[in-house]
Amino acid sequence: MTLSSSLSLLGRTALVTGASSGIGRAIALAFASSGAAVAINHLGHAQDAAQLVAEIEAAGGRAVAIEADVSQAAAVQGLQQQAVKALGPTHILVNNAGIIQEKPFLQTSEADWDRMLGTDLKSVFLMCRAFLPAMVSAQSGVVINIASELGILGRAQFAPYCTAKAGVIGLTRSLAREFAPHIRVNAIAPGPVNTAMLDAEHMSPEWRAKEMDIPMQRFGEPDEIAATALFLASDMARFYCGQVLGPNGGALMT
Numbered sequence: 001m002t003l004s005s006s007l008s009l010l011g012r013t014a015l016v017t018g019a020s021s022g023i024g025r026a027i028a029l030a031f032a033s034s035g036a037a038v039a040i041n042h043l044g045h046a047q048d049a050a051q052l053v054a055e056i057e058a059a060g061g062r063a064v065a066i067e068a069d070v071s072q073a074a075a076v077q078g079l080q081q082q083a084v085k086a087l088g089p090t091h092i093l094v095n096n097a098g099i100i101q102e103k104p105f106l107q108t109s110e111a112d113w114d115r116m117l118g119t120d121l122k123s124v125f126l127m128c129r130a131f132l133p134a135m136v137s138a139q140s141g142v143v144i145n146i147a148s149e150l151g152i153l154g155r156a157q158f159a160p161y162c163t164a165k166a167g168v169i170g171l172t173r174s175l176a177r178e179f180a181p182h183i184r185v186n187a188i189a190p191g192p193v194n195t196a197m198l199d200a201e202h203m204s205p206e207w208r209a210k211e212m213d214i215p216m217q218r219f220g221e222p223d224e225i226a227a228t229a230l231f232l233a234s235d236m237a238r239f240y241c242g243q244v245l246g247p248n249g250g251a252l253m254t
Ligand SMILES: NC(=O)c1ccc[n+]([C@@H]2O[C@H](COP(=O)([O-])OP(=O)(O)OC[C@H]3O[C@@H](n4cnc5c(N)ncnc54)[C@H](O)[C@@H]3O)[C@@H](O)[C@H]2O)c1
Pocket: 017, 018, 019, 020, 021, 022, 023, 024, 041, 042, 043, 045, 068, 069, 070, 071, 096, 097, 098, 099, 119, 146, 147, 148, 149, 189, 190, 191, 192, 193, 194, 195, 196, 197, 198
C-alpha cells in the first residue's frame, strides 16, 4: 500500500447521518473527494442536502439525499433500503446526526431526556442494527460514530448530551469487540467545532467562552473533524478497532 493511494475510497459507498450541515457535511465532501459515493441523510433540510448533492456531482462525484429521522426505527429501516437502492451496499456508515441542549439538570424533563437520548444515542443503535447485517454478510465494513469530548469530561447543564455521548463511546467499544476482525467500529470525540450546534440558540455566551479556554485557543473547523473521519474510513486505519480519536485542540489529553 502506498501512502498516496491509501486514503482513497474509490469503489466504496458511504452513508453520513445529519449530513446537510456542519461536521456531517464536511465528512460527506471529504469522502466524495476521495472517491466514495455518498448517501446524505438529513431531517427537514431538503434544500441544503440537494445543494450538497449538486456540489458533489459538479465535482464528478456521486451522491444522493435521503430524508429520515434517525431516532425512529421505521425511518431508519427505510433509510437503509433507500440507500442500497440508490447506491448499492453501504461500506462506510457515519453516525453523525445529533442535537444539544443547555439546561440545568433539575429543570430537565423526561421529554428532554428522551429527545436527547433518542437522537444522540438510540439513533446509533438503530443505525448499526439496520446496517451491520449486510456488512456481516460481506465480511467487511466501517462504522464511525461521532461522540464528543463532553462524553468523557461531562459538563454542568448538559447532562443528557454528555450521557448520550458517553453511551456512544460504550456502544462503539462493544460493537468493535463483537464485530472485529472484519468490521471496524471506531469513534471520534471532537472538541468544540464551529457549527450551528454552538450557536447562541443552543449554548449561552458563558459556555461558549469556557469552550474557547483550550490550548489551541480556537474552535475547530468541520473539515478538521472530517480529516479524522476520512482517515478512519480508509485502509490507512486498518488496525484501528474500538478507538476514540480526539481532534479537540488539546481540550482533553488522554
Ligand atoms: N460542534 C461541536 O462543537 C461538536 C463537538 C463535539 C461533537 N459534535 C457532534 O458532531 C455531530 C454533528 O454536529 P454539528 O456540530 O455538525 O452540528 P449541526 O447541527 O450542524 O449538525 C447536526 C445535524 O444532525 C441533524 N439531525 C438532528 N437530529 C436528527 C435526526 N433525528 N435525524 C437525522 N438528522 C438529524 C441536524 O439536522 C443537523 O444537520 C453531532 O453528533 C454533535 O453532537 C459537535
